[in-house]
Amino acid sequence: MVEALKIKDLKYSYGEINALNGVNLSLYEGEILSVLGPNGSGKTTLLKVISGILHNYKGSARLYGREISGYSIKELAKLVSYIPQEFSPAFDLKCETIVFFGRNPHIANFKGFGIEDYRIVRESMDKADILDFKDRLFRTLSGGERQRVIIAKAIAQKGKLMLLDEFTSHLDPGHSQKLMELVKTMIKEEGITAINIAHDVNQAVNISDRLAFLKDGRILAIGNAEEVLSESLIEEVYEARSSIIENPLTKKPLVVFY
Amino acid sequence: MAAKFNKILIFLSILFGTFYLLLLLSSYGTVRFDIMEIVNIIKGDVTGVRATLYNQLRLPRVLVAFLIGAALAIAGDSLQLTLKNPLADPYIVGISAGASFGAVLSLVIKEYFGLSINMDFLAFVFALISAFTAYFISRKGGRISVTSLILSGVIISFLFNAAVTFLVVFTWRNIISLHFWSLGSMSGVSWSDFYKMLIALSIESVIYLLFRRKMLILAAGEEHAVTVGVYPERVKTIVFFNVAFVSALCVSTAGLIGFVGLIIPHITRLLFGTDSKLNLISTLLIGGIFLTACDTLSRTLFQPTELPIGAVTALVGAPFFIYLLKRKAGISNG
Numbered sequence: 001m002v003e004a005l006k007i008k009d010l011k012y013s014y015g016e017i018n019a020l021n022g023v024n025l026s027l028y029e030g031e032i033l034s035v036l037g038p039n040g041s042g043k044t045t046l047l048k049v050i051s052g053i054l055h056n057y058k059g060s061a062r063l064y065g066r067e068i069s070g071y072s073i074k075e076l077a078k079l080v081s082y083i084p085q086e087f088s089p090a091f092d093l094k095c096e097t098i099v100f101f102g103r104n105p106h107i108a109n110f111k112g113f114g115i116e117d118y119r120i121v122r123e124s125m126d127k128a129d130i131l132d133f134k135d136r137l138f139r140t141l142s143g144g145e146r147q148r149v150i151i152a153k154a155i156a157q158k159g160k161l162m163l164l165d166e167f168t169s170h171l172d173p174g175h176s177q178k179l180m181e182l183v184k185t186m187i188k189e190e191g192i193t194a195i196n197i198a199h200d201v202n203q204a205v206n207i208s209d210r211l212a213f214l215k216d217g218r219i220l221a222i223g224n225a226e227e228v229l230s231e232s233l234i235e236e237v238y239e240a241r242s243s244i245i246e247n248p249l250t251k252k253p254l255v256v257f258y
Numbered sequence: 259m260a261a262k263f264n265k266i267l268i269f270l271s272i273l274f275g276t277f278y279l280l281l282l283l284s285s286y287g288t289v290r291f292d293i294m295e296i297v298n299i300i301k302g303d304v305t306g307v308r309a310t311l312y313n314q315l316r317l318p319r320v321l322v323a324f325l326i327g328a329a330l331a332i333a334g335d336s337l338q339l340t341l342k343n344p345l346a347d348p349y350i351v352g353i354s355a356g357a358s359f360g361a362v363l364s365l366v367i368k369e370y371f372g373l374s375i376n377m378d379f380l381a382f383v384f385a386l387i388s389a390f391t392a393y394f395i396s397r398k399g400g401r402i403s404v405t406s407l408i409l410s411g412v413i414i415s416f417l418f419n420a421a422v423t424f425l426v427v428f429t430w431r432n433i434i435s436l437h438f439w440s441l442g443s444m445s446g447v448s449w450s451d452f453y454k455m456l457i458a459l460s461i462e463s464v465i466y467l468l469f470r471r472k473m474l475i476l477a478a479g480e481e482h483a484v485t486v487g488v489y490p491e492r493v494k495t496i497v498f499f500n501v502a503f504v505s506a507l508c509v510s511t512a513g514l515i516g517f518v519g520l521i522i523p524h525i526t527r528l529l530f531g532t533d534s535k536l537n538l539i540s541t542l543l544i545g546g547i548f549l550t551a552c553d554t555l556s557r558t559l560f561q562p563t564e565l566p567i568g569a570v571t572a573l574v575g576a577p578f579f580i581y582l583l584k585r586k587a588g589i590s591n592g
Contacts, residue, residue, distance in 0.1 A: 071273070091344070101475050
């Protein structure tokens with residue numbers, strides 16, 4: 001198995017506040033790792049370091065064998081695509097324009113888009129099922145449709161590593177489930193590696209190969225759901241009472257909070 | 259398809275309408291010309307005092323107003339996209355006030371110390387200083403809110419306008435020339451101003467075109483820009499230099515003229531959308547015609563006295579600004 005990402009003793013602080021306190025994790029090509037943890041545990045900071053938004057980190061974060069801080073922003077954007085919680089342009093943009101943003105890392109400075117870019121954008125919109133509203137304005141779409149546009153942008157970016165930051169948190173369970181299925185299918189079809197920040201433990205169990213639990217900027221447990229999930233871990237991470245049973249449909253662990 | 263056809267139709271109307279309006283607006287003034295006479299003067303079929311009057315005074319004035327309007331409109335659009343702020347404009351952000359101070363300072367240095375520092379250059383330096391000052395004052399936690407940008411712009415404008423007043427009164431002991439620096443005027447522009455502004459507008463447009471995609475990406479957020487391979491600080495620096503450069507030339511040519519950069523980009527977006535390829539040319543044409551029309555009003559409304567052109571643009575711009583503030587603040591200010 002090829003190691004896509006290796007993080008060793010990663011630290012990051014916002015001034016006096018330490019957001020990451022020595023994170024260690026490895027990510028293998030083609031797997032989906034869900035990172036769970038309470039608010040303020042450092043999940044988003046971790047994604048921002050990997051995507052190059054936050055630099056000046058301490059420790060080591062190597063992507064395909066090379067330190068992330070050694071990549072230029074453009075090189076990194078060719079490898080990593082990021083799907084944020086919320087995407088809110090200040091002005092009305094057409095959906096197609098937003099998907100084209102994903103091609104920016106592949107375009108030489110001061111050059112326009114080529115035929116190949118148009119083909120990839122069309123194909124990405126088709127996969128995310130947004131071809132019908134490619135000319136519509138982003139703000140006129142529903143929450144689920146908006147996230148599909150952002151997913152299409154991430155596909156068009158052709159990154160090897162996809163970072164998903166609670167991207168279904170604003171959606172109702174129905175839309176959230178559909179979107180998760182869409183992303184999971186796409187990730188597996190394209191052979192993409194993914195880190196998924198999630199709040200819903202059971203949804204994370206269903207779509208991930210492994211889970212990592214983060215609290216106070218440290219990884220408390222990492223492994224597949226059957227190995228790591230326990231009532232005591234849930235108590236330690238979320239300070240919530242739970243019972244773990246077997247999901248009768250998927251046969252995977254199911255966390256019931258009470 | 260129909261929508262695309264409509265947009266092309268609107269664009270062509272603006273394109274041809276601009277040429278007609280330029281001819282029409284140049285006919286008004288203390289001396290009236292009719293359109294056929296103007297056509298004959300331009301063709302060189304008519305000579306004499308009226309032809310000289312048109313060629314040496316009226317035509318350069320109309321064209322310089324057009325170029326300044328176009329340059330300010332593109333500058334406003336660049337700032338709005340880059341700062342993700344629908345209310346940004348060289349005047350509101352305080353860039354124009356900085357440029358105005360630089361221009362007056364060069365006059366004072368010449369008068370008092372006999373040192374000749376190029377007015378455009380000094381205006382550019384102070385335009386840059388005010389641009390970056392406004393940016394750093396209003397930036398908090400990686401974002402610039404609508405209100406903090408306006409407030410810092412107001413403070414910077416106050417500061418530089420007060421400094422201009424001080425310099426003007428201190429040096430010339432009269433406040434008449436203050437009108438020029440605080441409210442703008444097109445009187446006295448010449449063909450050399452036309453060539454200067456033509457070069458400035460060309461450079462500005464080329465930089466706009468080269469960075470258009472990156473500015474649109476920045477309009478969707480700085481963190482987003484990083485994730486698709488754009489360095490926000492680099493783009494902002496280039497845009498600030500570009501805006502400061504044209505604003506400085508506009509101010510040293512015609513004084514302070516506000517609101518053009520605020521209004522016109524919104525009109526263009528309303529007509530064609532934010533991401534249309536027709537935007538640069540239409541912003542340029544509509545901005546140009548808008549300021550030419552304002553200049554026509556300023557020289558004809560109370561003729562033979564001239565109304566400062568900045569007063570006319572402010573009369574249109576201020577209500578528009580209030581409308582945008584009420585409509586957009588909720589969206590961009592979070």
